[in-house]
Amino acid sequence: MEDEMPKTLYVGNLSRDVTEALILQLFSQIGPCKNCKMIMDTAGNDPYCFVEFHEHRHAAAALAAMNGRKIMGKEVKVNWATTPSSQKKDTSSSTVVSTQRSQDHFHVFVGDLSPEITTEDIKAAFAPFGRISDARVVKDMATGKSKGYGFVSFFNKWDAENAIQQMGGQWLGGRQIRTNWATRKPPAPKSTYESNTKQLSYDEVVSQSSPSNCTVYCGGVTSGLTEQLMRQTFSPFGQIMEIRVFPDKGYSFVRFNSHESAAHAIVSVNGTTIEGHVVKCYWGKETLDMINPVQQSDTVFYTLDGTKLWSTAASGAEWQHVA
Structure with missing residues (x-):
């Protein structure tokens, strides 16, 4: 519905000489404006403003026309903003719902x-x-x-x-x-969270395994585990070379192109919620077979506690789950 469509624009990177009247004059050429609110940052940053239109179509047209346009020598940045009408809608709901939305x-x-x-x-x-x-x-x-x-x-x-x-x-x-x-940690009580999830540091994790190890073990996704889900979760941390998922077991392995990328992934994803499950991430322990596969017939991966999980023939045969 039209009432639910955004009608308010954020206009940033403004010159300090720009006024509300000037903004209204420029944006009203595209469509009738309801109001304009200028925000002057006392910390010394550039001012910005919010322009509210009566109709969504005019706001959308203004976004397309004004973003990147120079006003008084500065190239302004225009984007959608939270509309006053939607804010009123939130606060008119029950107190509990409003509080939940403000935290979400x-x-x-x-x-x-x-x-x-x-x-x-x-x-x-x-x-x-x-x-x-x-x-x-x-x-x-x-x-x-x-x-x-x-x-x-x-x-x-x-x-x-x-x-x-x-x-x-x-x-x-x-x-x-x-x-x-970003994956988010579950809102568990402090005692439960601390007992189940250890906060890891990058320096701690990066030194836990050899520099040649680029593989992350991710476990605890007992439903909905797919390669696409793992790629979406881990791709922000670096280039992924290979992903192996075992949906029936609820875990997967993600191999990065660098040890550092894998370490960042472990630190960031461990203890977060994926598909409603709190996951555990740590190094997939590589044997010497993995470091020098040409001279070996098998590559075997273990968790750090020594549990054998899967292996592959170095000749390029299909990877076999051996847990």
Whole structure:
């Protein structure tokens, strides 16, 4: 229905000389505007505003026409924003539902970050896509250095989806970043969570296995386990070379092109919820057969507790599950 379609635009990267009157004058040429609200950032960042139209079709046309256009010498960024009407709709519901919605933000994973990228950098990069509730670059607690990835949380699912689509592959600093939906840890009581899920650090994980090991074990997905699901979950962390899934057993193996990518995946995905299941991730233990397969007839994978899981003939035969 028309009433449910978004009608409010975010307009960012504005010159400090731009006024509400000027914005209304420009955007009203495309369609009747209901109002304009200018936000002046006291921290010294560029101002931005929200423009609400009476009709969705005019807002959509303005988005297409105005995004990237120069206003007073600056190229403005235009995107959808949470509309005032939808906010009123949420607050008019019961208190319990309203509280649940306010907590149900939408989280975007941002990977392959350059070491110099800060929380402020990713917040500024993703701000044009909508209202951000939180942004952070994940740092190693021991060294204080970036782990090469972070998260951006949006109030609006539409904004998060748009950010994932538009920002994937874009350059931020000296690298092309990766974007995807972030997996979230289940809202379990603290005692239960702490007893079942150990918080892992990158330095701890990366040193647990040899640099030649690039394979992640992911277990606990007792239903709905597919190769596509695993690829969607793990692709933000680096180039995937191979995926093997065992739906009847509820686990899979994901082999990356680097040891570091696999370590980032273990740290980020371990203890999160996939298809309603809390998963465990750790290294798939590779034997010497895997390191030098040309001289061996078999490659055998184990979990770190020594359980034999699957093997493959080095000649390229089909992989065989041996658990």
